[in-house]
Amino acid sequence: MRYFEDFEIGRVKRVGSVRVSREDIIDFARRFDPQPFHVDEEAARASVFGGLTASSCHTFALSALILHQSPDEIALVANLGAEVKFPNPLRPDDEIALTNECIAKRVSKSRPEIGIVTTKTILSNASEESVMNMTSSFMVQQRPPTSG
Amino acid sequence: MRYFEDFEIGRVKRVGSVRVSREDIIDFARRFDPQPFHVDEEAARASVFGGLTASSCHTFALSALILHQSPDEIALVANLGAEVKFPNPLRPDDEIALTNECIAKRVSKSRPEIGIVTTKTILSNASEESVMNMTSSFMVQQRPPTSG
Numbered sequence: 547m548r549y550f551e552d553f554e555i556g557r558v559k560r561v562g563s564v565r566v567s568r569e570d571i572i573d574f575a576r577r578f579d580p581q582p583f584h585v586d587e588e589a590a591r592a593s594v595f596g597g598l599t600a601s602s603c604h605t606f607a608l609s610a611l612i613l614h615q616s617p618d619e620i621a622l623v624a625n626l627g628a629e630v631k632f633p634n635p636l637r638p639d640d641e642i643a644l645t646n647e648c649i650a651k652r653v654s655k656s657r658p659e660i661g662i663v664t665t666k667t668i669l670s671n672a673s674e675e676s677v678m679n680m681t682s683s684f685m686v687q688q689r690p691p692t693s694g
Numbered sequence: 695m696r697y698f699e700d701f702e703i704g705r706v707k708r709v710g711s712v713r714v715s716r717e718d719i720i721d722f723a724r725r726f727d728p729q730p731f732h733v734d735e736e737a738a739r740a741s742v743f744g745g746l747t748a749s750s751c752h753t754f755a756l757s758a759l760i761l762h763q764s765p766d767e768i769a770l771v772a773n774l775g776a777e778v779k780f781p782n783p784l785r786p787d788d789e790i791a792l793t794n795e796c797i798a799k800r801v802s803k804s805r806p807e808i809g810i811v812t813t814k815t816i817l818s819n820a821s822e823e824s825v826m827n828m829t830s831s832f833m834v835q836q837r838p839p840t841s842g
Contacts, residue, residue: 574755577755577759578755578756578758578759578762579755579758579759579762580762581762581770583772593771593772594771594772594833595772601755601758602754602773602776603751603754603755603758604755606750606751606754607722607725607726607727607749607751607752607755608726610726610727610749610751611725611726611727614726614727614728614729622729623741623742624731624741624742624743625750625780627779627780627781628750628778628779628780629777629778629779630776630777630778631775631776631777632773632775632776633775685742
């Protein structure tokens with residue numbers, strides 16, 4: 547687990563990656579965001595994207611999945627807020643890697659056992675194009691004291 | 695369909711609503727964001743939320759679903775960018791309503807058949823608490839000329 551003490555301002559951490567298939571993109575979009583360029587190969591080719599792209603909701607969900615699958619998952623108490631942007635589309639068979647950088651941290655005034663951390667998260671494809679940029683703040687546990 | 699001409703700066707439009715069940719919240723979170731307070735009723739009660747809450751990824755996806763289900767779906771060409779915030783959690787059996795307000799619009803310089811629109815979208819629960827605020831810009835088709 548990644549506790550408050552493990553966040554160091556300015557350190558960029560590569561958290562993990564995931565590959566997204568054409569089927570994953572279409573399945574997700576059919577359920578939540580069935581725009582032609584997310585679900586229909588032919589319509590997508592005729593669109594400004596020139597091919598199938600993932601729903602930005604799907605891209606956002608995949609960032610949560612990568613964070614969860616990391617061996618040192620954040621000891622999260624609660625998310626406080628996030629600003630998310632999607633500069634480039636995510637396409638079928640893209641392998642996307644997530645890095646995050648701690649840009650601020652402090653101990654909670656009202657709950658000193660809790661820390662508040664702000665990170666910048668970037669999700670990029672194999673061509674190093676960003677498919678999602680997020681600045682988020684969250685409450686995180688302090689490392690529990692070791693017994694003995 | 696809602697074309698470029700149909701967006702009027704300053705007009706707030708109630709687009710639609712959706713109700714989210716406990717099962718929906720747990721299913722989505724198991725797949726993408728299995729934090730204890732999204733998937734485990736008992737752990738959620740012990741968390742700062744005092745009960746189960748939806749993943750913010752799920753909240754975001756539901757906003758896309760409401761927009762799609764609207765009888766006058768936006769004649770979208772492409773999303774250009776969005777800033778999303780989640781001021782309050784979404785809880786089981788919440789009915790959430792989506793409103794949006796056009797805050798800017800212009801014709802594309804390079805493609806005069808396309809318009810560029812910026813909207814503020816608010817997703818609120820029955821207590822009028824916002825569970826998501828989004829400012830987004832997108833390319834939208836102009837109304838096709840009627841023949842005859």
